[in-house]
Amino acid sequence: MKKYFLLIAVILLSACSVQKHESIVIINDAKIKVEIAKTYEEKYNGLSNRENLCENCGMLFIFNEKNKQKFVMRDMNFPLDIIWINDNEIIKIDKNLQPEGSNPINLYNSEAPVNYVLEVNAGFSDKYNIRAGNKINYNL
Numbered sequence: 001m002k003k004y005f006l007l008i009a010v011i012l013l014s015a016c017s018v019q020k021h022e023s024i025v026i027i028n029d030a031k032i033k034v035e036i037a038k039t040y041e042e043k044y045n046g047l048s049n050r051e052n053l054c055e056n057c058g059m060l061f062i063f064n065e066k067n068k069q070k071f072v073m074r075d076m077n078f079p080l081d082i083i084w085i086n087d088n089e090i091i092k093i094d095k096n097l098q099p100e101g102s103n104p105i106n107l108y109n110s111e112a113p114v115n116y117v118l119e120v121n122a123g124f125s126d127k128y129n130i131r132a133g134n135k136i137n138y139n140l
Contacts, residue, residue: 025060025118026137027083027090030128032120034060036140047119048075058120060140066113072104073097079122084110088136096122 025032037043037059047059063069071082076099084092094108110117116136124130 023060024139025058026139027130027134028128030056030124030130032056032058032118032124034058034118034140037061046071046074047080049077051077053078053121055121058118058124061117061119063115063117066115068110068112069114069117070107070109071117072107073100074104075102076100080119081122081125082108083118083120083125083130084112084114085116085118085136086112086114087116088138090130090132090134090136092132093125093130095125 023034023036025034033054033056035057037046043061046061047053053059061069066086069084073080079099080097082094082097083090084094091112091114092110097106097108100106
């Protein structure tokens with residue numbers, strides 16, 4: 001009987017550890033489920049070669065130091081809005097950026113130092129009235 005309870009406890013504990021914490025970014029009334037890009041490889045690949053992105057999803061790039069950041073639309077399959085963020089404030093939004101192939105021509109930059117960049121589906125920032133100066137709340 002004791003072994004039976006021990007087995008149940010182990011199963012329950014392992015089930016609890018499987019639950020995954022969702023990272024959320026909140027801007028105005030918009031809640032965005034984000035995938036975090038922290039490593040060099042994750043940042044380099046970004047959303048490239050993906051077929052789509054769910055309506056209220058995005059990718060949040062986290063940088064350890066504030067710098068001017070540059071992004072391209074390499075190997076993208078859908079257009080994006082890129083939201084440039086300094087701490088918890090949006091400083092700029094580049095909207096409706098079109099996909100490019102493996103040798104992108106267009107370069108997009110923050111123009112000022114940032115420590116976060118958020119990529120969402122094109123049109124998302126207009127749909128939720130997201131503008132430069134808006135504050136960001138993170139639940140990472």
